[in-house]
Amino acid sequence: MMTELEKMACGASDESTCQMTEDMLAKIKENMPSPELLTDLADLYKMFGDSTRLSILSALRQRELCVMHLAEILNMTQSAISHQLRALRANNLVRYRREGKLSYYCLADEHVETIIDMGLEHILEERVY
Amino acid sequence: MMTELEKMACGASDESTCQMTEDMLAKIKENMPSPELLTDLADLYKMFGDSTRLSILSALRQRELCVMHLAEILNMTQSAISHQLRALRANNLVRYRREGKLSYYCLADEHVETIIDMGLEHILEERVY
DNA sequence: TTAACATATGAACAAGTGTTCATGTGTTTG
DNA sequence: CAAACACATGAACACTTGTTCATATGTTAA
Numbered sequence: 001m002m003t004e005l006e007k008m009a010c011g012a013s014d015e016s017t018c019q020m021t022e023d024m025l026a027k028i029k030e031n032m033p034s035p036e037l038l039t040d041l042a043d044l045y046k047m048f049g050d051s052t053r054l055s056i057l058s059a060l061r062q063r064e065l066c067v068m069h070l071a072e073i074l075n076m077t078q079s080a081i082s083h084q085l086r087a088l089r090a091n092n093l094v095r096y097r098r099e100g101k102l103s104y105y106c107l108a109d110e111h112v113e114t115i116i117d118m119g120l121e122h123i124l125e126e127r128v129y
Numbered sequence: 130m131m132t133e134l135e136k137m138a139c140g141a142s143d144e145s146t147c148q149m150t151e152d153m154l155a156k157i158k159e160n161m162p163s164p165e166l167l168t169d170l171a172d173l174y175k176m177f178g179d180s181t182r183l184s185i186l187s188a189l190r191q192r193e194l195c196v197m198h199l200a201e202i203l204n205m206t207q208s209a210i211s212h213q214l215r216a217l218r219a220n221n222l223v224r225y226r227r228e229g230k231l232s233y234y235c236l237a238d239e240h241v242e243t244i245i246d247m248g249l250e251h252i253l254e255e256r257v258y
Numbered sequence: 259t260t261a262a263c264a265t266a267t268g269a270a271c272a273a274g275t276g277t278t279c280a281t282g283t284g285t286t287t288g
Numbered sequence: 289c290a291a292a293c294a295c296a297t298g299a300a301c302a303c304t305t306g307t308t309c310a311t312a313t314g315t316t317a318a
Contacts, residue, residue, distance in 0.1 A: 002264065012170055020198060028191050038180040038187070038297060041248050044181075048174035050276075051167040058167070062157050073158055080277055082296055086236060092255055101285050101294045104244055111251040118247055119170050122240040132293065179306075196265060209307055211266055230264045230315050 047091050048115065052076065053084050056105075061113060062095060064106040176220050177244060181205065182213050185234075189223060190242060193235040 033041075047053055055074050059065055067085065071078045085105060088094045093112050096105045107113065162170070176182055184203050188194055196214065200207045214234060217223045222241050225234045236242065 024192075025202060028188055028194075031191055032184065032202070033187055035180070037249075037252070038183050040252050042178050042180040042183055044248050044252060045177035046275095049171050049178040051164070051171040052276075054167050054171055054174075055161065058162055059157055061152075062160055065157075068293095069154060070311075073154060073161070077278075078295070079279080079297085083276075086171070087230060092251075096180050097296095098284095103295060109254075110249075111247060111254075115244070115247045115251070116170070118240065118244045119173050120166075122221075122238075122244070123166070123169050123173060125238075125240075176304095197263095206308075207265070208267085208309080213304075215266075227265095227314090232265060232303075 034124065044091055045092055047088060050084075052080070053088060054116070056081065056084060056088065057093065057107065057112060060105055060107050061116075064104050066102040066104050067075070068102075070105070136212060144191070144218075156228060173220055176217060176222055179213075183245070185210065185213055185217065186222065186236065186245065189234055189236050191224070193233050195231040195233050197231075199234070 048057075052074065056070055059070060059073050065073070067078055067081055070085075071081045074081065085094065085096070089096065092108050094105050095108050096103050098104075177186075181203065185199055188199060188202050194202070196207055196210055196220075200210045203210065214225070215225060218225065221237050223234050224237050225232050227233075
C-alpha cells in the first residue's frame with residue numbers, strides 16, 4: 001500500500017484520492033504569507049484575545065478616557081490597566097496624550113473598531129435564537 | 130487636595146479637569162458589552178493569535194486540505210496540526226468532512242478571511258516604506 | 259483478519275501571559 | 289519645599305497555552 005505522499009513522489013499524483021500533486025503543494029507553500037508577517041499578525045490578534053483589553057477598547061470606543069476612569073469602569077486596579085495599556089500602545093491600538101497628572105487614552109484608528117465588529121458579527125451569527 | 134473621583138462625588142464634577150461626571154461614567158458602563166460577550170470575543174480572537182493557526186487558515190484559504198498535507202505545508206507534526214484544527218473547529222472557524230481515511234478541512238465562512246484581512250490592513254499601514 | 263495508514267486525543271512539560279505588590283517617575287497643590 | 293496624586297514599571301507568581309510523545313480510533317488494502 002502506498003501513502004498519499006508516496007503516490008505523489010512516484011508520479012501517480014493525479015490518481016491519488018487527494019487530487020493533490022506536488023506542484024500544487026509547492027504553489028500553496030509559495031502563496032503562504034511570510035513567517036514574519038504571520039507572527040506580526042498573530043501578535044496583533046493576541047491583543048484582542050484578552051477580555052480585559054477588549055473591555056478597555058470597548059470603553060475607549062465610547063470616549064477618550066484617563067487611566068483611573070478606565071480602572072473604575074472595569075473595576076480593576078490601576079496597575080493592571082496600565083500594564084494592558086502599555087501592550088495596546090506597543091501594538092499601535094491606542095494613542096495617549098498627557099495633560100498634567102492625567103494620561104488620556106483613545107483608539108488609534110478606525111481599524112480597531114472594524115476588527116472588533118468583525119468578531120462580533122461572527123459570534124452573533126453563531127448564536128441562533 | 131481632591132482626587133478626581135472625590136471631585137465627582139461632591140458634585141464638583143463639571144469643574145473637574147477631566148470633564149467627567151459620575152453620570153457619564155455610569156453611561157459608559159451601561160454601554161459596555163456584557164462580560165460573556167467579551168469572553169466569547171476574546172476566545173475567538175485567541176484563535177487568530179497564534180502563527181500556527183494563522184498558517185493553517187492561510188493555507189485553507191487557498192484550498193481545502195487534509196491534515197497530512199497541512200502538516201507538510203507547515204512543516205509540522207500531524208499531531209500539532211490536529212490539535213490546532215480541533216481548536217479551530219471548536220470555534221467554528223473551519224469545517225471538515227471525512228472521506229475514507231482522510232479528513233478534509235476548509236474555512237467555515239467568509240468572516241474568517243475578512244478578519245484576517247482587517248489585521249493585515251492594520252499591520253501594512255504601520256509599515257511605512 | 260491482519261497490517262498499514264490517516265487522524266484524533268490524553269498526558270506531560272516548557273514557554274508565555276495577566277494580575278498583584280512594591281516602588282519609581284512626573285505633576286500639582288498647599 | 290514637602291505631600292498628595294496619577295501613572296508607569298519591574299519582579300514574582302499563578303495560570304494558560306502550544307508542542308511532543310504515546311496511544312487510541314477508524315478506514316482501507318492485502
